Amino acid sequence: MIHSSDTIVACATPTGGAIAVVRMSGHDAISIAERMFRPRGHHALSEADGYTAHYGEVIDSEGVVIDDVVLTLFRAPRSYTGEDSIEISCHGSAYIVGQIIRRAIDCGARAATAGEFTTRAFLAGKIDLAQAEGVADMIASTDRATHRVALNQMRGGFSTELRGLRDELLRLSALLELELDFAEEEVEFADRTTLQHIMTAIDSHLARLVDSFSLGNALKEGIATAIVGAPNAGKSTLLNRLLNEERAMVSEIAGTTRDSIEESIVIAGRRFRVIDTAGIRSTDDRLEQMGIDRTFSSLRRATVVLLVCDCSTWHDHEDARDAAEAINHTITDLQLAEEQTLITILNKCDCVSAKFVAALRGELSGEVLTISARTGEGIDEVVSALAQIAEKMTAEAGDTVVTSARHYEALINARWALGRALEGMAGGLPSDLLSEEIRQVIYYLGTITGEITTDEILGQIFSKFCIGK
Numbered sequence: 001m002i003h004s005s006d007t008i009v010a011c012a013t014p015t016g017g018a019i020a021v022v023r024m025s026g027h028d029a030i031s032i033a034e035r036m037f038r039p040r041g042h043h044a045l046s047e048a049d050g051y052t053a054h055y056g057e058v059i060d061s062e063g064v065v066i067d068d069v070v071l072t073l074f075r076a077p078r079s080y081t082g083e084d085s086i087e088i089s090c091h092g093s094a095y096i097v098g099q100i101i102r103r104a105i106d107c108g109a110r111a112a113t114a115g116e117f118t119t120r121a122f123l124a125g126k127i128d129l130a131q132a133e134g135v136a137d138m139i140a141s142t143d144r145a146t147h148r149v150a151l152n153q154m155r156g157g158f159s160t161e162l163r164g165l166r167d168e169l170l171r172l173s174a175l176l177e178l179e180l181d182f183a184e185e186e187v188e189f190a191d192r193t194t195l196q197h198i199m200t201a202i203d204s205h206l207a208r209l210v211d212s213f214s215l216g217n218a219l220k221e222g223i224a225t226a227i228v229g230a231p232n233a234g235k236s237t238l239l240n241r242l243l244n245e246e247r248a249m250v251s252e253i254a255g256t257t258r259d260s261i262e263e264s265i266v267i268a269g270r271r272f273r274v275i276d277t278a279g280i281r282s283t284d285d286r287l288e289q290m291g292i293d294r295t296f297s298s299l300r301r302a303t304v305v306l307l308v309c310d311c312s313t314w315h316d317h318e319d320a321r322d323a324a325e326a327i328n329h330t331i332t333d334l335q336l337a338e339e340q341t342l343i344t345i346l347n348k349c350d351c352v353s354a355k356f357v358a359a360l361r362g363e364l365s366g367e368v369l370t371i372s373a374r375t376g377e378g379i380d381e382v383v384s385a386l387a388q389i390a391e392k393m394t395a396e397a398g399d400t401v402v403t404s405a406r407h408y409e410a411l412i413n414a415r416w417a418l419g420r421a422l423e424g425m426a427g428g429l430p431s432d433l434l435s436e437e438i439r440q441v442i443y444y445l446g447t448i449t450g451e452i453t454t455d456e457i458l459g460q461i462f463s464k465f466c467i468g469k
Contacts, residue, residue: 112467
């Protein structure tokens with residue numbers, strides 16, 4: 001898997017910036033750096049303390065200067081990887097970075113593989129596996145919410161929770177196994193009522209973590225928000241207003257949007273994937289019907305649904321109850337799931353009287369907003385409503401949110417094993433078999449943090465990292 005005796009080198013920053021950082025880690029990192037770095041001071045790197053920065057030049061094999069740099073030295077074990085490490089801050093030219101890496105390789109280093117620095121940090125015990133995955137999520141974070149979740153995981157918040165549960169289960173298992181040594185005396189070290197109470201509490205904790213995955217997935221991928229409604233209701237105009245750009249084509253011709261258009265926006269630090277869909281109506285047009293089918297597909301995957309209704313289709317002299325009945329009929333046809341959030345948006349409110357709009361709002365249940373997508377009136381209220389939804393979702397999930405499918409699967413398996421243990425205890429399962437069921441729960445939790453793992457799992461995880469991390 002990993003040849004930890006090798007000294008590895010890679011660029012740790014993306015191309016195109018004003019500066020770049022080339023990092024090197026391994027037993028020979030300092031000696032390799034000495035052969036390619038000429039300090040402006042009088043002290044050799046081999047004599048320098050860790051956590052020190054040195055100004056000088058990187059030179060080629062003939063002593064020709066490649067670049068003026070700042071070299072930062074980290075000594076084992078007080079480094080990210082737990083090994084002697086060097087970071088060279090140079091100018092961001094791809095040529096310069098390439099020359100520095102080639103020089104390091106010529107001096108005895110080798111090019112790092114994807115995620116190899118973080119792999120070494122894990123193998124050195126500097127971080128556990130969940131924290132390592134948090135590093136990748138931190139790099140990939142695109143908004144305040146995903147940053148907060150990744151930061152908590154990277155700093156060990158998730159691992160600390162799991163470790164507490166695992167330690168409690170280990171204690172229970174040890175007490176049950178201790179009973180085997182006193183089987184003839186029929187001594188009970190683990191009171192079954194107390195044991196059931198503790199295991200039920202742990203199951204509730206695991207259930208909360210499992211339930212947080214839907215939010216974690218939404219935060220990671222963006223909260224899916226479908227804009228639906230009849231043709232010409234103003235869905236595309238609303239999308240353009242939310243994006244503050246002309247992304248979707250707008251026309252007075254019904255059925256203009258025949259496919260889903262998806263764009264991302266960040267509202268109050270949370271990313272939303274806003275999907276403009278084809279208008280829902282009965283049609284003989286095959287292409288338009290394909291678009292409508294995709295509308296319902298997007299609808300099923302949406303966390304938030306914005307139902308846009310055209311107020312101008314109802315005249316002021318009509319009873320608001322008739323309009324509300326038509327809207328409620330549409331809502332019923334959408335067949336939304338209980339966990340989906342619906343916001344009814346009454347568009348083109350500038351085309352009808354305020355009295356009619358007020359009466360219509362009074363007839364509808366749930367959250368109802370009035371806007372004019374054409375003029376921009378009421379758009380701020382839509383943005384505010386979306387922000388409140390995201391805030392509520394985050395608050396309900398707590399500090400730890402599961403974002404990894406691997407973690408989710410392990411938690412599901414842990415709950416399944418714990419459920420079997422609870423059933424077995426209720427049925428009078430012997431101590432040794434009950435302990436074995438609890439050990440299964442411990443095993444699955446251990447696969448998340450890396451107490452129990454395989455080279456295959458490590459390869460799958462760290463291969464997704466970028467080079468240099």
